[in-house]
Amino acid sequence: MTVVLAPAAIQDIAELRQLYFDVYGHGYPVPLGSDPAVMRRMITDGSAHWLTARTPRGDLVGSAVVQTDAGSRVGKLLGLAVHPGHRGGGLASRLTGAVCETALATGVLDSLYATVRVVTEGPQHVVVRNGFRPLGLLPNAVEVDGCESLALFARYADGVLERRxxxxxxxxxxxxxxxxxxxxxxxxxxxxxxxVALESAPRRAFGAEPIELISAPAFVRRRFLERFPRAADRFFPLHTPNALLVAADGGFEAYADLDPVAGSCALVAVHPRPAALTGALEALMTTVTRAGADYAETLLPLADTEALEIFLAS
Incomplete structure (x- = not known):
């Protein structure tokens, strides 16, 4: 059946929510398919490229999104959904290709990445057919239909790797x-x-005093920008911290994007520097686990040997 692809509009939100429910049920952990406020913001604020697919009768049967972080020149493919009654005709691949081409054509992105469920092969074939390359696995990274692993894929704009x-x-x-x-x-x-391996720094002692968790998103965002005023120091694209983990003695402030619904936590940045977490990562994980996250991830520059050694040692 012929379908027409078009940018998502505010008036599509109710139908989009129904589509994501038809595809994923109540278990979809991403707010773009369930939270009208988030969906409205993504459609209107220019931070995302969102395409829908409709039949000649006007039925909304497909959706795909590329969320962008222009400052980091990175985008993420997410929210790919095709109605169960319209699968098998290549619509998922067509949507993926179209939304990725639209995003890359702006010239403001160097790369796109996608995390794909591995419980079925179909989504993996879709991204590979559209120029994504497999980079690895994120074991037990998300709660969808139980605890699932994700595969990581990336696609690069022309000439980007040559400038690396x-x-x-x-x-x-x-x-x-x-x-x-x-x-x-x-x-x-x-x-x-x-x-050469760095000499181990003296481990901090964390005993009776737990790491404090501050869940005040607006305050955390303001504090984060005060601590990291330069965009180059805010290295984790597409993640805005909503929680702050603080050592009882004030030795560090760890900024996190905590998502209890998905059971995950992205450690966005550490002040004054990642080395301040030496000996504290186990206590930090205990705190985020109590807050509802079973999985934590962080993103570190490959050139930051000290930070890499600290996390590898933990």
Whole structure:
């Protein structure tokens, strides 16, 4: 059946919510398919490219979104959904290709990434057919229909990898990952050396005093911008912290995007620097687990050897 692709509009929100319910039921952990306020903002504020698919009769049968972070030049493909009655005709691939081409054509993005459920092969084939390359697995990363693992894929704008700045050295435990990235993506890491392991810093003692959790999103955002005024220091694209984890002695402030619905936590930044978490990550994980997250992730620059060593040691 012929379908027409068009940008999402505010008047589509009710039908989009119904589509995501038809596809995922009550278990869809992403607010773009369930929260009207979030959906309205994404449609109107220019932060996303959102395409819908309609039949000649006007039925909304498909949706796909690329959420963008222009400051980091990164976008994320998410919210791909095709009504169960319209699968098997290539609509998912067509939507994916169209929304990705639209996003990359703006020239403000260097790369797109997607995290894909691995319980079925179909979504993985869809992204691979549209130029995404497999980068790895995120084990037990999300609560959808139980605890599920996700596969990580990325697609790059033309010429981006050729402009990549080389990294001189990485911790030895990352050399296997680097070799896999070289083979899978084609980047040349032959000149990257193994870093000499840093001497272990004295471990902080965390006993009776727990790490304090501040769940006040507006305050946390203001504090985050005060602590990290330069955009270059806010390294985690597409994540805005909504929670603050603070050592009882004030030794560090860890900014997190905590999502109890998805059972996940993204550790966005640490003040004054990641090394301040030395010896504290287990206590931090205990705190976020009590707040409803079973899984935590962070994103670190490959060139930040000190931060990588701290997290690998934990």
């Amino acid at each position: 700045a080389p990294v001189d050295r990485v911790p030895e435990r990352l050399t296997g990952l680097l070799a896999a990235a070289s083979a899978g993506i084609g980047i040349d890491c032959a000149g990257t050396a193994r870093a």
